[in-house]
Amino acid sequence: MSEPTNRQIWAEASAWFVEFRFGALSESSRDAFLEWLRRSPDHIRAYLDVSHTYVELPPPGVLPDAEISRLLEKARSRLADDDIVPFDPRIPRREPSVPDRIVRRWPWALAASLVIILASGLTAWRFLERGLYTTVAGEGRTLTLADGSRIELNGRTRLRVEYSRHERDIALLEGQALFQVAKDKSRPFIVDTGTAQIRAVGTAFDVHKEGAATTVTVLEGTVAVQPANALPASQSVSVAQATPNLLLTAGEQTVVTPQGSLKPRATNVAAATAWTRGQLEFDETPLSQVAEEFNRSSPRPLVLSGTAVGSVRISGVYSSVDPASLILFLRNQPDLDVTETDGEIQVRTKPH
Numbered sequence: 001m002s003e004p005t006n007r008q009i010w011a012e013a014s015a016w017f018v019e020f021r022f023g024a025l026s027e028s029s030r031d032a033f034l035e036w037l038r039r040s041p042d043h044i045r046a047y048l049d050v051s052h053t054y055v056e057l058p059p060p061g062v063l064p065d066a067e068i069s070r071l072l073e074k075a076r077s078r079l080a081d082d083d084i085v086p087f088d089p090r091i092p093r094r095e096p097s098v099p100d101r102i103v104r105r106w107p108w109a110l111a112a113s114l115v116i117i118l119a120s121g122l123t124a125w126r127f128l129e130r131g132l133y134t135t136v137a138g139e140g141r142t143l144t145l146a147d148g149s150r151i152e153l154n155g156r157t158r159l160r161v162e163y164s165r166h167e168r169d170i171a172l173l174e175g176q177a178l179f180q181v182a183k184d185k186s187r188p189f190i191v192d193t194g195t196a197q198i199r200a201v202g203t204a205f206d207v208h209k210e211g212a213a214t215t216v217t218v219l220e221g222t223v224a225v226q227p228a229n230a231l232p233a234s235q236s237v238s239v240a241q242a243t244p245n246l247l248l249t250a251g252e253q254t255v256v257t258p259q260g261s262l263k264p265r266a267t268n269v270a271a272a273t274a275w276t277r278g279q280l281e282f283d284e285t286p287l288s289q290v291a292e293e294f295n296r297s298s299p300r301p302l303v304l305s306g307t308a309v310g311s312v313r314i315s316g317v318y319s320s321v322d323p324a325s326l327i328l329f330l331r332n333q334p335d336l337d338v339t340e341t342d343g344e345i346q347v348r349t350k351p352h
Contacts, residue, residue, distance in 0.1 A: 008134050012036070013046035039143045131161045135175070137299045138321075148182035149189065154275050155296035175296065176208040178219075178276055192228075196256035199224040205248075206273055210292060217253040217272040224248075227256055280318045280326065287312040287347070290326075298323045305348035312336065312349070 016033055037043050133153065135141050141153040146163060153159065157175025168189045170179070181189040183202030191198040191207050196214040198207060203221025207214065216225055225246045246254055246262040253267035274281035280293055288310030291302040297320035304310050312335070318326040323345075330347055331338045339346045 009040075009042050009046045010049070013043065013050045016047060017050045035146045039145065040141070042141070132158070133161070134158045137295060137301070138297050145182075147184060147187075150180040152178040152180075152276055157296075172207055172209050174209060176206065176275065178204070178206045178273060180204045181221075193256075195228055195258060197226045197228065199226075208272075210289075212258050214256040215253065215272075216248060216256070217267060217269060218248045218250050219269055219273065220250045222247055222249050225254055225256065225262060227258075227262065229258070274317070275320060278319060278321045280320050282314045282316060282318075284313045284315055286310060287314055290314045291347075294320075294323065294326060297321070300342075301344050303344045303346050305346055309336070309347055309349045 016036065037047065133141065133143060133151075135153045135155050135157045137155045139155050141157075143151045143153070143161075145151065145161065145168075147168065149168070151159070151161075151170070154176035157177055158173040159175075159177060160171040160173065162169045162171070166187060168184070168187050170189070170191045172191055172193045179189070179191065179200075181200050181203050185201055189200045193207065193209045193214040195209070195212055196216065198205065198216055200221065200223045203223055204219040205221075205223050206217040206219065208217075216223065225248055227245060246264060248254060248264055251266060251269060252264045253272065254262050254264050256262060268281075268283070271281040271283065275293070275297070280290075280297070282290055282293075288304060291304055291310075295301045300323070312333075314329075316329065318329070327338065327340070327345060330336050335349055337348050337350045
C-alpha cells in the first residue's frame with residue numbers, strides 16, 4: 001500500500017470505506033462522497049488504497065470439513081516437505097444469500113477497516129470533522145471545492161470549509177492559504193481568521209494567519225476586509241450590504257491585528273505567494289518571521305536562542321524544499337552561530 005502523504009486523508013478514506021460497506025447511505029451522503037473525491041487526486045488515491053487492502057476471506061462451507069482437517073494435520077506435523085501447504089486460489093466459491101453475505105462480510109471488513117485506521121496512527125475520523133483540512137510541516141495540499149473554487153494550503157495549516165445555500169464559509173484556524181474563488185454573486189466567499197473576515201465573490205487572494213495577526217494579499221479582483229470587532233450583527237450579508245473597513249484590490253496587502261487600524265499598501269505579490277512555487281522570498285525580513293516561514297516547509301524547525309537574534313534582517317530567495325540553502329546562508333553570517341541536531345536547527349548571535 002502506498003500511504004498518502006497526508007495521514008488525515010487516509011483516515012477520511014477509511015471512514016468513507018466503512019460507511020459505504022455497511023451504512024445505508026442517503027443520496028446526500030453519496031453526493032458528499034463524490035464531492036470529497038473531486039476535491040483532490042490524493043482523495044481518489046487514498047480511497048483506492050483502502051479498497052485494495054480489503055480482502056474478503058472465503059466464507060465457511062467452501063472447503064469440505066475433511067479437507068480442512070487434512071490441511072490442519074499437515075500443518076501440525078511440520079514435515080520437512082510439507083511445511084508449506086499449497087493454496088489454490090481457484091477454489092470455487094458459492095454466492096451466499098444477501099442476509100448470509102452481510103453476516104459473513106461484516107467482521108472481516110470491519111476488522112480490515114479498523115486495521116487501516118489504526119495503522120495510520122489515527123483514531124477513527126469523526127464525521128462531524130468533515131470539512132476540516134490540515135497539513136504538516138513541509139506538506140502542501142490543493143483542494144477543489146464543489147463550486148469550482150480552489151484552495152492551496154501551505155505547510156502547518158488548518159482550515160474548515162462550510163458551504164451553505166447563502167454563503168461559502170472558510171475558517172482559517174492556522175497557517176496560510178491561497179484562495180482562487182469561483183464567481184457566485186448570490187453566495188459571497190468568506191474567510192474568517194478570528195482576527196479578520198475577508199469577503200469576495202470571484203477573485204484570488206492569499207491569507208496568512210500568524211498568531212493574532214492576519215495578512216491579506218490580493219492577486220486579482222477586489223476583497224472586503226473587516227476586523228473581527230467591526231463585523232455586523234448579521235453575518236449573512238452580501239459584499240454590497242457590508243460596511244467594510246477596507247477594500248483591497250490586486251497588488252495590495254494589509255495586516256489586521258486586534259488593536260491596529262487597517263492600512264492598504266502596495267506589495268510584491270510574487271514574494272507573498274512564493275511558497276506556492278516552492279520558494280521562500282525575503283526582503284529585509286526579521287529572522288523571527290523568517291523562522292516561522294521556514295518552519296512551515298521544514299520538518300526540522302529553526303529555533304532562535306535569545307531575543308536579539310530574532311531582529312536580524314534577512315533578504316534573498318531560498319528553496320522551501322531544500323532547507324540547506326537558507327541554513328548555508330545563515331552559517332555564512334559573521335554575527336550568527338548555527339548548530340544542527342537531529343531534531344532542530346539552533347541559531348544564536350555570537351558573543352562580541
